[in-house]
Amino acid sequence: MRGLQLSLNQTQKIRLQKALETLEYLSSKANSNASVTVADTIPVNYEDGVLKGHGTAENDGEVVATLCGVVERVNKLIYVRTLRARYKPEIGDIIVGRVIEVAPKRWRLEINFSQDAVLMLSSMNLPDGIQRRRTAVDELNMRSIFEENDVICAEVRGFQHDGSLHLQARSEKYGKIERGQLLTVAPYLVKRRKQHFHHLEQYGIDLILGCNGFIWVGEHVEAKDDMIEDRASKSEQQNAKSSKYSMSLEEQEKTYTPLETRQNICRTANAVRVLSSLGFSITVEVIIETVELSISLNLDIHEMLGAEFCVLVAEGEAERRRRLMKKKG
Structure with a gap:
């Protein structure tokens, strides 16, 4: 438990x-042919050619599992998918994260991965909804979009050459999420x-x-979906945020x-x-x-x-x- x-x-x-x-x-009955433990032999057809992937090894001319999990086959590639593993990001994954730092032109997020993820200012929709080049003013106003401890929904864009995981939020369904x-x-x-x-x-x-x-x-x-309505709602939210402390209890x-x-x-x-x-x-x-x-x-x-x-x-x-x-x- x-x-x-x-x-x-x-x-x-x-x-x-x-x-x-x-x-x-x-579960074992349903996956009797696919489930393997360490050192189990994986049946393969050597005539078709075999590519040994993650979680497999060759021993005495046979392909054996080096992990506990389920055997997956993609064309000639055979690998073992572990049932219990840490999060491994893939491009297109929908993730939820928390902002831990506002850095120059980027936000750094905790996403339950071995390293933090990065959301670039250029990889997200601006509050006004207009697609344009980001300016120095946008960079100065980054905290008005997301600040520390904000919860954000985004999509995995991929790994960059420096090894960092980059996200993107270019759709209206992504961005800051509240009240939950x-x-x-x-x-x-x-x-x-x-x-x-x-x-x-x-x-x-x-x-x-x-x-x-x-x-x-x-x-x-x-x-x-209407961009005009979206701009209006965004401006209303910003006005509400600025006048938060001046509002009456009823409001x-x-x-x-x-x-x-x-x-x-x-x-x-x-x-x-x-x-x-x-x-x-x-x-x-x-x-x-x-x-x-x-x-x-x-x-x-x-x-x-x-x-x-x-x-x-x-x-x-x-x-x-x-x-x-x-x-x-």
Whole structure:
């Protein structure tokens, strides 16, 4: 168990152990041909030619695994993809990060990687929405765009010749994200998919599953495609920021996140925490199922982090996969 410190009674321990054993059995059965451990022989066709990739080696004329994981084949290339590994950036990855430094012409971000990432001033949309060359004035106003501790969503652009990881935020869907919670999970629990931005309409929240293991759960923000509307909203935000302390209490209350939305954010965040502690892959479908289970059981938000609910989630996942295996069989 990772993340949550659960105090399980004897019955709960037995139920959880049984559920996890069922999940392990079903997983090994589904991936019996692909799963390997260290020193396992990987069947290959030498007549077609073989390229040995990461996690493989040759021993007595056979290709053997040097890592535990799943065998992947791309044309002639064979490699082992580890199931539990640190985040390895790939071009196009959607990531969530936190600004730790405002440097000349760039922001430095913590992204749950072995080194910090860099977002250049030239690699993002300016607040006015106009595509133009960056000037000295833009560089002086960098703190008005992002400052330390701001949470940002961006895309991996690639590694530069100096070895640094560069990001870009050239679309309206990227940039600063506010009014929510930032969660950290093991990166291998978040699989790369076509869509990492999710709007959960029924809860009025946005969910961003960062490939780097940073997950954002926050109030839904309407994306405006019209450039004129976008400029107007940006200027309104800047004016609101400058007059923040001169606003009356009534005016400030209008900008607050509604209580129901905040409760939905906390409930969804706790669902992510439970799934992470159980070591389950985190997808939007599983998160919604976990949230719905907590609502159907009429649990308070804090009760989701209790031992009984974690056991129920594990048992529910075991049952779901068992039904899925029967349908395939």
